[in-house]
Amino acid sequence: MGRPSAKERKPYNIDALVDIAVRVFLRRGYDGASLDQVAAAAGIAKASIYYHVAGKEALLKLGVGRALAALFAVLDEPEARAGGALARLRHVVRRTVEITVARRPEVALLLRVRGNTETERWVLEQRRRFDRLIAAIVAEAQASGDLRRDIDAALATRLLFGMLNSLTEWYRPEGGMGAGEIADAAIKIAFEGLH
Amino acid sequence: MGRPSAKERKPYNIDALVDIAVRVFLRRGYDGASLDQVAAAAGIAKASIYYHVAGKEALLKLGVGRALAALFAVLDEPEARAGGALARLRHVVRRTVEITVARRPEVALLLRVRGNTETERWVLEQRRRFDRLIAAIVAEAQASGDLRRDIDAALATRLLFGMLNSLTEWYRPEGGMGAGEIADAAIKIAFEGLH
Numbered sequence: 001m002g003r004p005s006a007k008e009r010k011p012y013n014i015d016a017l018v019d020i021a022v023r024v025f026l027r028r029g030y031d032g033a034s035l036d037q038v039a040a041a042a043g044i045a046k047a048s049i050y051y052h053v054a055g056k057e058a059l060l061k062l063g064v065g066r067a068l069a070a071l072f073a074v075l076d077e078p079e080a081r082a083g084g085a086l087a088r089l090r091h092v093v094r095r096t097v098e099i100t101v102a103r104r105p106e107v108a109l110l111l112r113v114r115g116n117t118e119t120e121r122w123v124l125e126q127r128r129r130f131d132r133l134i135a136a137i138v139a140e141a142q143a144s145g146d147l148r149r150d151i152d153a154a155l156a157t158r159l160l161f162g163m164l165n166s167l168t169e170w171y172r173p174e175g176g177m178g179a180g181e182i183a184d185a186a187i188k189i190a191f192e193g194l195h
Numbered sequence: 196m197g198r199p200s201a202k203e204r205k206p207y208n209i210d211a212l213v214d215i216a217v218r219v220f221l222r223r224g225y226d227g228a229s230l231d232q233v234a235a236a237a238g239i240a241k242a243s244i245y246y247h248v249a250g251k252e253a254l255l256k257l258g259v260g261r262a263l264a265a266l267f268a269v270l271d272e273p274e275a276r277a278g279g280a281l282a283r284l285r286h287v288v289r290r291t292v293e294i295t296v297a298r299r300p301e302v303a304l305l306l307r308v309r310g311n312t313e314t315e316r317w318v319l320e321q322r323r324r325f326d327r328l329i330a331a332i333v334a335e336a337q338a339s340g341d342l343r344r345d346i347d348a349a350l351a352t353r354l355l356f357g358m359l360n361s362l363t364e365w366y367r368p369e370g371g372m373g374a375g376e377i378a379d380a381a382i383k384i385a386f387e388g389l390h
Contacts, residue, residue: 147389170357192388193388
């Protein structure tokens with residue numbers, strides 16, 4: 001009943017709290033993680049979390065929302081809106097690698113969402129919407145003769161983005177490889193092949 | 196203290212129990228899942244689980260072990276042991292797709308292991324061992340001039356298997372696509388490119 005501690009008077013800013021929540025969700029799995037664990041990792045009282053957000057779902061939405069906002073923003077960039085479908089696709093591939101490297105935890109969390117809660121189902125719908133937009137560019141590039149047509153556009157999109165998404169599993173910034181080198185390699189493999 | 200029920204006298208066979216445990220681990224995340232949830236999903240008493248295994252870790256090892264055994268067995272197949280490195284790599288790629296389709300839950304679980312427990316760390320070590328064996332084939336194919344050398348072998352391996360591993364996230368048997376079609380597409384993209 002005494003005066004609140006400095007910590008409680010001046011809680012974490014929301015961005016730092018989301019950073020920590022994303023890490024805890026990744027380490028424990030979203031379902032397995034608790035607000036108690038997020039509070040412990042942040043070094044604040046659980047009540048302080050409620051000062052910022054309604055609960056665990058809201059933290060997930062804020063964390064995954066960073067990745068979704070960055071990925072959808074790519075589709076509004078000039079290089080993704082004008083020009084041939086192949087050039088636009090290459091741009092989206094390169095920017096997806098850059099965003100995945102820059103926002104690895106958030107993108108990893110985005111890809112691990114399972115759909116057990118309302119927020120998770122909303123996330124899955126956003127992922128499907130993004131996939132459809134990319135598949136449309138792939139289909140356009142196939143129709144214009146820029147990409148081979150003997151692979152279904154949706155299948156090609158899934159394999160291509162599966163390759164890019166795998167970065168969330170193995171990329172380590174301390175490995176010394178930059179987003180540029182990985183993007184170059186991914187573009188070479190995807191469009192020219194390893195052969 | 197009465198006679199054990201029929202269920203308890205004749206518990207699930209271990210294979211069926213592992214099937215169910217793998218599904219529960221995938222749905223809830225391994226960390227988040229409990230033996231109580233596995234028992235509930237199996238419709239047996241938790242005590243019956245201990246009739247078969249020491250606990251959750253043992254169920255994880257048995258489930259993931261199916262995927263690991265199948266994947267390592269590929270490397271012992273004649274087509275993966277004799278012939279040029281490129282042909283061996285193509286064989287491994289095709290068989291990896293087949294195994295991922297046939298054992299999707301187990302491979303998905305294998306890829307989601309995080310390393311919080313001793314068994315999980317053992318699994319990660321097996322994954323690294325598999326990756327090294329594949330990267331050695333890629334490097335051999337580069338050295339023999341069968342694969343382009345302007346992409347680091349380890350990076351190429353990660354991107355290639357990232358593409359294949361993504362099947363665990365999006366493949367649905369009811370989609371009508373077979374392992375053969377997916378393997379063909381993956382081999383075309385990986386070796387010839389989309390262009």
